[in-house]
Amino acid sequence: MVILARPQLGENIGMVARAMLNCGLQELRLVSPRDGWPNEMATATASGAVAVLERARLYESLAEATADLRCVYATSTRPRDLAKRVVEPREAAMRARAAIAQGEGVGLLFGPEKSGLSNEDLALADAVVSVPLNPAFSSLNLAQAVLILGYEWFLSGREAVPGHLVRNGAPRASKAEMDNFCGRLEAALDKAGFLYPPEKRPNMVSNLRALFGRMDLTDPEVKTLHGIVSALSAIGEKTRGS
């Protein structure tokens, strides 16, 4: 869950709600929001994520907001006067998942927009989360900080998905179709005198097959290529015939 300590602008609370919902986080706790609660500006900027705001719980102090939690991660620029464990968002997300799996309540704590978390706030946290960014320009707004922590949280909760090809239902062409197309292309190129001289032909053919093979073609795409070969061949026929 996300805990906002003394947030100032309603707009930002609404945008935090959006970023939370983007990342599958739905529990929000608010500690003494400056402009009261509920807040019209928050509702306005939350748009699709109003439900997160409607379910938000209000607290008067951070101690109350964290009383039932076993583990609190605080986002902050590096703590100046406290010896605190500092982790990055990825590690925090993995640790939070592990804690939750053990039945422990976990909170991600964010401070007020201007001042950030006080040392008194930080003393309540188990660790500080520091987002690795350009050291010369590392300030994020509230919703962006929530988004990056939430993004790592979302990633940590699912199986890794390797890169893949979206084919929109069109299946990858079978090896037979690929072989058929390549054979047909080679025949056309033989006819055109392109695969010449003969001693280089095997290598040229292999290179072409590697090239088309790499394209991960779908059935309709192979059909298109057949059409292209036909069309180009027809130009040649016409030229030759003229």
Add this chain to the structure above:
Amino acid sequence: MVILARPQLGENIGMVARAMLNCGLQELRLVSPRDGWPNEMATATASGAVAVLERARLYESLAEATADLRCVYATSTRPRDLAKRVVEPREAAMRARAAIAQGEGVGLLFGPEKSGLSNEDLALADAVVSVPLNPAFSSLNLAQAVLILGYEWFLSGREAVPGHLVRNGAPRASKAEMDNFCGRLEAALDKAGFLYPPEKRPNMVSNLRALFGRMDLTDPEVKTLHGIVSALSAIGEKTRGS
């Protein structure tokens, strides 16, 4: 570098510049920004990242903006009508680093706020980057999308930093100091009759040493603990004396 195709709001261009600089990205290309260029609203929202805007290059078409690049990653919700390779931001960042290491120019392409990239735009891209988020609520604003891709880009370019303790210059207490403190505490507890009965003493002492060892104490913190033991012992002395 980041390429914005037909961006609509100047505010968003400025916030993109901020997100870029957060992530160490400084080259921005703009293709036909709707409200012209330069744009006052962009300058207003870029605040600390105005230099990114000042160095931005303007193009009339996406083809011109990508002509010198070897590799273009397009962010989009999944492409509907095109067979395109889809990767996640982490994989895209690693591939982009590898391409750049080989001297290839790489662009991260983002579409207009409302409509996103057209199929014509996507045809110019080598792959589509899809940010893994809550499938029921996955829309990000432009600067947020740039931030997440940029964050992964930044991470991919540096050594992993494991979690660590920030001690603000105070060194971790030496084993001798820890042993000295624990010995002193045990002596006080012996005096108080706490480490009793004798057959349980070794185990109680081990548990206490494990507890204080886990705290990763700094020198000043050990001093503080010494002070606490002294202070508490003094109460006992007083009580006994009274």
